[in-house]
Amino acid sequence: xxxxITLEVARYRPGLDTExxxxxxxxxxxxxxxILDGLTYIKDHLDGTLSFRWSCRMGICGSCGMTVNGxxxxxxxxxxxxxxxxxxxxxxxxxxxxxxxxxVDIGDFMEKLPTVKPWMIRxxxxxxxxxxxxxTPEELDEYKQFSMCINCMLxxxxxxxxxxxxSFVGPAAIALAQRYNLDSRDEGxxxxxxxxxxxxxxxxxxxxGECSAACPKDVDPAAAIQRYKLTAATQAVKNxxxxxxxx
Amino acid sequence: xxTRRPPAPEPFLWLLFSAxxxxxxxxxxxxxxxFGVAFPLDWLTPPDHAHLLAVLRNPITRLVLFGLCALAxxxxxxxxxxxxxxxxxxxxxxVPIILFCYGxxxxxxxxxxxxxxxx
Numbered sequence: 631x632x633x634x635i636t637l638e639v640a641r642y643r644p645g646l647d648t649e650x651x652x653x654x655x656x657x658x659x660x661x662x663x664x665i666l667d668g669l670t671y672i673k674d675h676l677d678g679t680l681s682f683r684w685s686c687r688m689g690i691c692g693s694c695g696m697t698v699n700g701x702x703x704x705x706x707x708x709x710x711x712x713x714x715x716x717x718x719x720x721x722x723x724x725x726x727x728x729x730x731x732x733x734v735d736i737g738d739f740m741e742k743l744p745t746v747k748p749w750m751i752r753x754x755x756x757x758x759x760x761x762x763x764x765x766t767p768e769e770l771d772e773y774k775q776f777s778m779c780i781n782c783m784l785x786x787x788x789x790x791x792x793x794x795x796x797s798f799v800g801p802a803a804i805a806l807a808q809r810y811n812l813d814s815r816d817e818g819x820x821x822x823x824x825x826x827x828x829x830x831x832x833x834x835x836x837x838x839g840e841c842s843a844a845c846p847k848d849v850d851p852a853a854a855i856q857r858y859k860l861t862a863a864t865q866a867v868k869n870x871x872x873x874x875x876x877x
Numbered sequence: 878x879x880t881r882r883p884p885a886p887e888p889f890l891w892l893l894f895s896a897x898x899x900x901x902x903x904x905x906x907x908x909x910x911x912f913g914v915a916f917p918l919d920w921l922t923p924p925d926h927a928h929l930l931a932v933l934r935n936p937i938t939r940l941v942l943f944g945l946c947a948l949a950x951x952x953x954x955x956x957x958x959x960x961x962x963x964x965x966x967x968x969x970x971x972v973p974i975i976l977f978c979y980g981x982x983x984x985x986x987x988x989x990x991x992x993x994x995x996x
Contacts (some may be wrong), residue, residue: 715965833887836959859891866888 635659635710636717637668642728652719653677657712665705666694669720669732682732683799684745689846692782696732697721700832702784702844715798723787725796739783742799745825751818776809778847784849785841789852791834798834799825801841801851808854811861827862835859890979893937897952904945924943930996939993946989947982 634656642650655676657668666684673680682705685691689707695703709801726734756763779864785801792798807826811819828834835855842852910974924932932938958978962968 791963794966826887826890829885829887833891836963859888860895863888863892863895866885867892877938 632715634657635668635714635837636726637665637672638668638717638719639672639732640721640728641680641731642722643679644730648740650721654717656760657710658709659716660810661711663710665696665698665703665710665713665718665720667710668710668718669705670847680732682729690780692780693783695723695782695787697724697787702787704782704784705847707846722840723783725787725789727794729863736783737767738796739781739786739800739802741805742803743781746799746803746822748803748806748810750810750816751821752815753817755804763815765814769828773809776805776812776851779806779809779845779851784844784845784846785849788840788844790838790840791836793828795834797830799828799831799856802849804832804835805849805854806860808858822838823862823865826858832859832862890951893948893951894955897948897950897955900945901949905949913984933993933996943986943990943993947986947991949981950982950985950989954982 635658635704637655637657639655640650641647642652651672655668655672657663657676664687666682666687668683669680670684673682675692682694682696684694684706687706689704692704694705695702695779697703697720698705698708701711702723705720707820710716720732722728722732724732726736726738729735779802781802785805786792789798789801792800797839804826807822810816811822835852837856839852839854842850845851911921915921923929933942955978958974961974961978962971967974
């Protein structure tokens with residue numbers, strides 16, 4: 631195994647660069663080094679001006695998503711040796727405006743996320759003295775997969791619909807809405823319905839499925855969206871056919 | 878239930894699309910295998926003409942085949958609409974695209990009904 635690997639890193643320095651340029655760095659190729667370790671090596675030893683986001687280094691914070699050789703990846707969970715002998719191309723997440731180097735502006739997602747109300751909604755909160763809201767393992771299984779989302783936005787970066795139409799609510803936000811819709815303790819499905827069934831919601835999705843392929847936590851946002859399409863379509867048929875009281 | 882918008886066509890079009898994809902995936906390969914491969918190559922003995930005609934004239938057969946044709950056409954219409962929107966990025970022509978796709982599916986369904994009733 632060679633002891634070095636080339637990282638081709640996208641640089642964009644506002645005020646200096648008019649558009650992103652690629653810059654190559656030689657970093658040590660070590661067996662347990664992730665792409666993120668390579669970037670940290672660059673920052674510590676080669677070029678302190680390189681900017682990128684990271685936090686936990688263990689695939690749970692969702693900060694270090696970047697485009698690695700064309701695919702959206704968590705750079706802490708993607709290993710240099712898998713790309714040997716290189717070079718490895720590291721670019722910012724696609725479909726988001728670049729702030730600097732590998733840092734993207736996630737404002738659009740942060741604005742969309744609360745619109746689907748991804749939190750527990752109760753019609754009436756039961757008093758604390760009554761204890762927890764109990765749930766069976768089967769009820770947990772209904773939503774558990776969707777609760778694994780870490781908001782890393784790789785799905786937005788992979789989604790060709792979001793690339794064409796940034797008004798699309800998007801895979802993670804819809805999956806997180808379903809995480810609560812499918813929770814037996816939640817009563818907020820009707821509150822989320824307007825956003826989810828808007829033209830920018832589930833109906834904008836054409837089920838390309840790239841979101842689920844990109845997801846590092848196996849959330850399967852595409853399945854969440856298709857499931858809600860069926861729920862919403864069933865409700866639309868009921869609204870159309872049944873009198874108001876019977877819905 | 879909160880206040881709802883007036884019924885938009887999208888859920889209904891999606892249901893037709895979805896049903897069309899399902900029914901086409903289940904029936905078309907079987908029909909193609911039987912009538913396109915197995916009978917012409919004599920892998921299976923085809924039913925005689927009078928028998929087949931009797932089966933085809935049964936109202937249930939006509940209904941099933943009509944359902945297959947119409948739903949598969951609506952499946953095509955929905956998919957082709959979004960192929961033109963996203964693949965060729967022609968969303969600005971959405972009105973003629975919608976008329977062409979779903980109108981085509983309606984016309985195709987009428988033709989299939991006519992052909993099925995004529996046999």
